[in-house]
Amino acid sequence: MTFSSMSGRTGAAGGGMGTASSVTAEGANSSAGPPLPAGQEARAVSAAVAWPLRSYLELGALPTAVPCARLHVRQVLWEWRLDALAETAELMVSELVTNAVRASADLTTGQYPGQRLAGMTPVRLWLTSDRSCVMIHVWDGDQRMPIRQEAGPEAENGRGLLLVDCMSAAWGSYMPERSSGKVVWARVGEAKP
Numbered sequence: 001m002t003f004s005s006m007s008g009r010t011g012a013a014g015g016g017m018g019t020a021s022s023v024t025a026e027g028a029n030s031s032a033g034p035p036l037p038a039g040q041e042a043r044a045v046s047a048a049v050a051w052p053l054r055s056y057l058e059l060g061a062l063p064t065a066v067p068c069a070r071l072h073v074r075q076v077l078w079e080w081r082l083d084a085l086a087e088t089a090e091l092m093v094s095e096l097v098t099n100a101v102r103a104s105a106d107l108t109t110g111q112y113p114g115q116r117l118a119g120m121t122p123v124r125l126w127l128t129s130d131r132s133c134v135m136i137h138v139w140d141g142d143q144r145m146p147i148r149q150e151a152g153p154e155a156e157n158g159r160g161l162l163l164v165d166c167m168s169a170a171w172g173s174y175m176p177e178r179s180s181g182k183v184v185w186a187r188v189g190e191a192k193p
């Protein structure tokens with residue numbers, strides 16, 4: 001499966017067409033893979049981008065993006081015969097897309113002003129696999145980076161990235177070299193040696 005064969009734009013709210021309203025300039029080549037980082041993370045992330053199994057989904061930054069993304073992950077991993085990783089991958093995607101949707105709220109300005117409507121900015125999800133593990137990349141247009149919290153037992157928030165930290169084999173975030181926003185990535189399972 002290639003990026004192009006699985007690309008889609010979903011995220012409808014309340015049965016309406018809640019898709020990201022336009023493919024912004026920085027998203028024009030998104031189906032080719034996630035925007036790459038500069039520097040240290042480049043090698044690990046670039047390797048995963050070239051893995052043979054790949055999918056891409058663009059969602060509107062709406063709460064409904066989360067169940068759409070979960071369903072997508074489950075379906076794609078079933079198709080890739082990686083069902084054993086599906087539950088964990090679904091959970092990771094759920095946390096990362098939830099965060100991306102939240103961070104995208106009210107994001108109406110930026111590098112490409114005028115191309116985004118409030119609540120309708122895109123959130124992008126890429127999945128790649130070497131048939132052994134799954135790499136998840138989630139892009140949102142917010143420039144702020146995620147910060148893992150030390151959530152105590154009473155805390156109501158701050159658990160998402162803790163969960164990602166505990167259940168992924170590795171995770172990180174970076175500002176792409178050639179686009180706005182940032183990417184948060186997580187790997188589920190061990191890569192082939």
Ligand SMILES: Nc1ncnc2c1ncn2[C@@H]1O[C@H](COP(=O)(O)OP(=O)(O)OP(=O)(O)O)[C@@H](O)[C@H]1O
Pocket residue numbers: 095099100103140142144145146147148149156157158159160161162184
């Ligand atoms: N995509 C993102 N963009 C900007 N900031 C982020 C993003 N993801 C996480 N953060 C920051 O990192 C913090 C920790 O994220 P985390 O997912 O652990 O907790 P939370 O989203 O606040 O709460 P919970 O996930 O438990 O509902 C967030 O409060 C937010 O400040």
Ligand SMILES: [Mg+2]
Pocket residue numbers: 095098099158159160161
């Ligand atoms: Mg969260």
